[in-house]
Amino acid sequence: MRKKLGCLHAHHSNIEYIEHAFQNIDNVELVHFVDPGLIQQVSKGTNGLAVKVKEQLEWMASCSIDVILITCTNYIALLEEEQLDLSIPIIKIDEPYFETVYEEKQPQTILFTNPETVEGTMNRLQQYAEQHEKSIDVVAKVIDDAFELIMQGKKEAYNTAIRQTLQHVARGQRQISVAQLSMVEAAQQFEKESALTITHPLKTLVKFVMRSIE
Known part of the structure; x- marks a missing residue:
């Protein structure tokens, strides 16, 4: 029996990454929900946004998901699970990451393009470490002025900015990862060009989701 996986995105450009990742999984039907408004609101402050996230997830759950x-990652950081009363699993893309x-x-360098996602992601990373009694040396770095490019639909320029930063950071002695789904394509391109391994949110996502579904 096919399972419906409802995917909540803050930008339509993320749809293709998930579609590609699950293209060979026959028993999963993808249903996409896109709400870019949250990104605009986060820059003004987070007051009241958790309620919006709750409403969005409840709406998705009502669609036979x-x-x-x-x-x-903004949605994830704002999510207050204790306020939800849903009978279906919620998977956060940063968990398998x-x-x-x-x-x-x-030691690792984690790259971001959206500065608004850094604090929430790094806080969750620290919480994950404490819950699993793990420890690692990580630092966050924002690629300045890149996020505006993808928001303006300038995908190639966005990917170029990420690849250039990866090339620069790769001269160091640290493992590199990219934290946002929108950065995956550039990371994969750089992997092919350099033969280096870049950690990104899609590396183990499908296996993680299938464990939850099964």
Whole structure:
């Protein structure tokens, strides 16, 4: 029996990444929900936004969805699960990403393009470490002025900015990862060009989701 995976995105450009990741999974039907308004609101402050996230997830659950996948780190950071009363699993895209990050033992640099996602993601990373009694040396770095490019639909310029930063950061001695789904394509391109391994949110996502569905 096919399961419906409801995917909540903050930007339509993330749809193709999830579609590509699940293209060979026959028993999963993807249903996409996109609400870019939250990104605009976060820059003004987070007061009241948790209520909006709650309403969005409840709306998705009412659409005969079996599992919810949240692909936006802003949504994840604002989520107050204790306020939800849903009977279906909620998967946060940063959870399998955190697993992958902590499998690496060497020091790491985590790249972001959206500065508004850094604090929430790094706080959750620390919480994950404490819950799983793990420890690792990680630092966050924002690629300045890049996020505006993807918001303006300038995808190639966005990817170029990320690849250039990856090339610069790769000269150091730290493992590199990209924290946002919108950065995955550039990371994969750089992997092919450099033969280096870049950790990103899609590395183990499908396996993680299938464990939750099964």
